[in-house]
Amino acid sequence: MIAQKVSFESNPPKKTQKIQLNVNGKTESIVVDARETLAEALRFKLKMTGTKLGCNRAECGTCTVIVDGKTVFSCSVLAVEASGSSIESIEGLAQGALLHPVQECFIEEDALQCGYCIPGMVMSCKNLLDHNLKPTEADVKQATAGNYCRCGAYPNIIRATIKAAEKIRSRL
Amino acid sequence: MQRTERKLLTGGEVPQLDRPLTIIGKQQPRIDGVAKVTGGSMYAGDLELKPGMLYMKILRSPFAHAKIKRIDSTKAEAIPGIHAIIHKGKFPDWKMYFYLIPQKVFPDNVTWVGEEVAAVAAESIDLANKAIEMIEVEYEQKPHVLGIDEALAPGAPIIPTLDEVEVENVRAPSFPPVGNIFEGKPEVLKRGDPDKGFSEADVIYEDTYTVQFQYHAPLQTRVAIADWDGNKLTVQESCQGLWMVREDMMKSLNLTEDQIRLIVKYQGGGFGSKGGAQRYLHFISRLAMLTGKPVRFEQTRPEEFVSHPHRWSSKMWLKTGMKRDGTLTAMEGKFLANCGTGGTYGNQKDQMILTPWKLYECPNVALEQYGIYTNAQLTGYMRGVMVLMGNFAVESHMEKMADMLKLDPMHVRMKNYTMWGNQVKKIPYSAKNLDRCMKIVTDNIGWDRRESITESNKNKKIKRGIGMAAALDNGTGQPPFEAMADVVLSSDGTAKVVIGAVEIGGGMTTAMGMIAAEELGVSMDRVIVQYGDSEGTKYCPSTHANRMTAELGPAVQEAAYDARKKLFEFASKKMDALPDRLQSANNMIYVKDDPDRAISFDKALESLPSEGVTGTGSRIPNPSDWEFNVFSAKACEVEVDTETGQVNVLKVATAHEVGRALNPQAVESQLYGGVVMGLGFAMTEEPWIDEKTGTMLNPDLHQYRPGTILECPEIAAFTVEAEDPFFAFSAKALGNGVLIGIAPAVRAAVAHATGIWINDLPITPDKILDALYGTNKKAKDTTKSQQPFMDRPHLSSSVKAKDYIEERGE
Structure with missing residues (x-):
């Protein structure tokens, strides 16, 4: 045509x-x-x-x-x-000085190095937790598969996200 | 003046702290963590755009090798909104410095696809792009070469390199190239008598290994804003080090050190590629000076791939002789690096042959390293530098020889273990704990399962394998870099660490804060680290090549010690005790023999003069009676699908000797990062450079394929700690060597699983299938070795290696 x-x-x-x-x-x-x-x-x-x-x-x-x-x-x-x-x-994640659990856990688990991927990475993880408060390692991998981290903080990112989910659950 | 101070640098001894450590070795959150997770960290590209700012765009060469016959920018300059255009016609003899190496800015010949031909400063990016299209360039195309073999073939076109010879400059080539060979000669290391060694051997094996180019691919593409006020240039940059970049720019722009201020507060990854001034930085600076307006430049992702110095590719031939029990008797090697069109000191001295020279005990060794110029873009430093390449050849070779002799690869490595850093002069290492590293990783991966895995692989389509590799990396603390630091104690209760360093993500600023806090005896919340600005700070190395903790650490420690000593002078009056009897910890100052006699830090600070006290420190140069290297071991378990050729890495264990981990969590993060990047190098990352045109076909992340989270296996990271008195709190180097050894470990595991030995990286499914079922007999053939490629007549006639042999230490 x-x-x-x-x-x-x-x-x-x-x-x-x-x-x-x-x-x-x-x-x-x-x-x-x-x-x-x-x-x-x-x-x-x-x-x-x-x-x-x-x-x-x-x-x-x-x-x-x-x-x-x-x-x-x-x-x-x-x-x-x-x-x-x-x-x-x-x-928009932090309320003043109060960090979002994902942000808190990223710092606690050292899930950042140069920090350039972090805004995107944190948003991907935050949205995962908005929909799934019991994420498995596979869920985190799936949710952040589109976020490169050249520093290679992936293991920490997985740990941080699962920990953040626990934190949110414990506060519910 | 910074320059004078550098010459006076001596460094002083810092006595050991005679109390338990309170901060070092305990987990500390990064000092820039909150800024980075909230989006508050302002990288150079995020800074407020000034009114009247101009945007730079670069016209790049479409040809891999061509002479620029004519260049005319008059039509482009006539467009309203175009403020300046620079090119060869305007600055024909402009020489700039790139990692302190002299290069022509606009050479007569372009030598790679993507080389800068002209730069435009315009009021918008769209306008700049329009102007780029309007510049008329007439090229005369010339034949190009991309690979090492083609560049050495008889009748190959000679590639005019960018690097200029400068004899008094230790970083520049001292001789012009001969043919396409860097300096026209190899770098040679030799000891003993290899012929005699080979005659004593029970088995002699030779093989050729190749590794591909690797690109840094930092998430932040290069970006900078240059502002010229008529006398001073202020640059917001994304580089890894302030001082080397400033020195490059001073030479290139003919400015004094007071006329350049460099600021790098946050930096989005460098991995070695941003240590010196990049070529674009000279362009934006020149354009800012020409127009009197701030100029901004941000590279696109494809530009990032084609314009920055990536890691060399290489072809390495190695021949070793071994006794039946695994003892090495002789080693001979010719290692060739593809230097592209130049960049950062093409041949890197002996870096590629460092591993075969030092990792194992061998009495008879002859090694040659050549740099070969081609049209494959620029090459330069990348995490692991050239050691990574040599390591692949040596460790692959050791593995293969162990297999031939039916010996445990671990046994062969231990059999040839050496504590001598210089085997001829018998100089020991300051510390070496490779044996512990190897034991930890093999225990973790389950080395005793080797036979049972082989047994259970029978008749299976998906086969498992485990492999390991040892690694040696450059130590640190050598000249020419010096490091200086200040620590300022104020009456407001803070301790300010003032360093001219750049934080690239390794957690260096946190580590420096920890060193100062420990030495002062204060808590981390009192420590402020001032960094990333060439104004108000002193010289220190770039954050690269394992340098920062090892070299700046001692300077910070000495500065803190100096500040503490000065504070104790004031405190001693209050405490009625001599200053040298005082000690501090946990924000308290106490008398050593009578800890109950104590005052708080704040109390002591009250008596300070209003400007506080400043302690200064500098690094002690390394003594020459020790060798400084760092060691690590890697092991991994893989699954190979023999139907698809897919290799699935299930687990990687990595153990590094670090002296002492200042911040254990940050060390672990570095180790993880090394595994991810190392697996990329071993298995996925590869540029596709079109042979006919020299164009990179995959200048994007999806097709270049750095590892994503999906490729990240289970990682077990270990640090091996041991005293090393030459570094602050024993903290040695880490960041550079974390990926060395991953590739040979993966190769060994694939060989264990399938019996095939892949000699050219990356280990991709097609190579595995080819070796399993294809016509590529070479990869399968384990008995016949390949013809050594350097024995070709044209090479021996153009290079007389003997003339240049430096018999080190003999």
Whole structure:
């Protein structure tokens, strides 16, 4: 089938668009470029640089955030696609000086070295625990299979996540 | 002035603490842990973008080898928003320094796909990309070579290397290349009489081993922001060390040390690749100086793969003679490294032949190491450096010989064990506990199951195997690097450790804080570590090559000791006791003979002058009557699917001699990381460089394949501790050697499972299937050795090895 030639005359594409993002419980209204990714919007528009960019093509996982309860690579979601969504990023986990159990356990189990993968890694683990409070080692591996850690903190990450689940369970 | 201070550096003796340790050896959370888990850690790429900042993009060569006949950027410069473009036409003779090695910035010939041809500073990344497209370059393509064999073949094109000869510079080549051979000569190590040794041998075996390039692939791609205020350049960087980078930049940009400020607060992984100033850093600095505006550069992931110096690949031929009981009688080897187009001192002296030279006792040894220039990008330091490559050949060889002689591989290793660091001059190691390391890992993996595993593998499609390997790594504390540190005690109760070091994730800043806290006798919550800024701190090594704990540690310890001594002067008046009778621990200062006479640290600090007291420290240079190396052993259990060729690593045991683990948890993390990266090297990581074009086809993480959590096996990590008086609290090196030995252990385990010996890394399913069922007889054939590749006539005519033989210590 030959693709139809699309005429934009009646409805020209817009270069920029105003969107609303609910980030960590706070509604933000921003104007984004239609080509801008969610990661770029978070980092450069909202100055939330906790979310990292390591490859910009859905390979490394440093840009992982939770969008409407799903872990996504924010480098591969357009900001306009995320409009109206509820987004959780690394900055929203701690309540003031009180760390989230996943964060606490990452420190206790030394599940970080250079720290560059950690925002994405923590978000993947946090979302796992949001859905499964009794994760097995296989569950943690499955949940973080899209997050590279070149420092190789994987064994600590597994331990930290399982420990965090225990912590959350004990507080329920 | 920093420079003068470096020359005055001597270091002093720090007496042993005459009390039990309170902090060292106990688990401490990282001092930067909270910032890193909350997203509060601001890496160079996260910093607030200044108004008016420009973005740099680089035009890269599409050809592996070509002459630039013409380059014209006038059309690109006419685009509004383009502020400056630099290239060969504008800076034809600009010489820069890369890891202190002189290189031409814009050479006449580009020598790898991805080499920088021009750099643009523009108001946006889009504009910069547009300008890159508008630069007109006319290339004259030339033939290229990628592999060692092709580069040495008769009539091979000569690759003009980037490295320039600089005789008075110990890090630069001292001789020009001959053909494509670095310095035109091998590095030679020789002792005894190999011919005599081989005549005494019962078995002689020779084989050739190859290893692939390995890329660091840090999660953070290289990023920097350079800002020039007309007199001073301030750079937010992602490098591994401030001072070597600053020195590189001073030389390249003709600035004084006061004119460059480097800041690296957080750093997203380096693994050896970011020790010196990278090529892009010279470009953004130059562009910032030309435009007077801040310039930012962040590499894309593909750029990260093609532009940074990756680890050498190599081809190694080794021949050994052994008696029936496993005693080595002679060893001969020719080790060739593919240096790409240059980078960080192509041949690395004797690094690849260090393992065969030192790991086992052998009276007759002759080893040659060659560096070969090709068009395979830049090469340089990576965790394990070249020792890793030589280790694969030696350990694979020992394993094979043990198999031929029907001896336990552990037995063969112990049979040739040596305590001499220099076997000719009989210089001992400062410490060596390799035997303990080997025992721990083999016990853990279940070495006594070897025969029962072989038995149970019969008639099974999925076969199991276990293997082990020993490893020697460079010790540390050698010149030319020095280290200095200050410890400032303030009346507010804090102890500030001031170091010019970069934290790359190894936990070095926490370790330095612990050393200071222990020496001062204060708790960790009082310690503040100031680091990562060349302003306000003193010279120290880059965080690489096993250096930091071993070299900066003693300097921090001495500074803390000095500060404590000064504080005791004040405290002694309050306590009515002589300063040298005082001691401190747990935030208290007490009289040694009468611990009940004590005052709190805070009380003592009250009497300090308002500026506090500052203790200074520097590292004692290593004495020459000891050899400093560190040792480790690795063992693993694998499962090989003989139908698919898939190797599944079930478990890895790793044991390292560390002197003393300052922070045991952080040490364990390093060991884990080494296993993950080592398994990547052994089994998955490999670049695909297209032979016809020289282009890297997999410059991305999915296809280059560093290990993910799914490939991470069960890991048992052990530290072997022993006193080593030459280091702060005996803490020696760790981070560099953690992956050495993983690859030969995996190979040995695969051989145990299947009987096939894979000599070229990585050990991939296709190689296993080929060896099991294919036409590749060579890999299966265990009796006939391969033809040594260095006996080719063209090499012996171009290189007269004898002329350069340095008979070490003889």
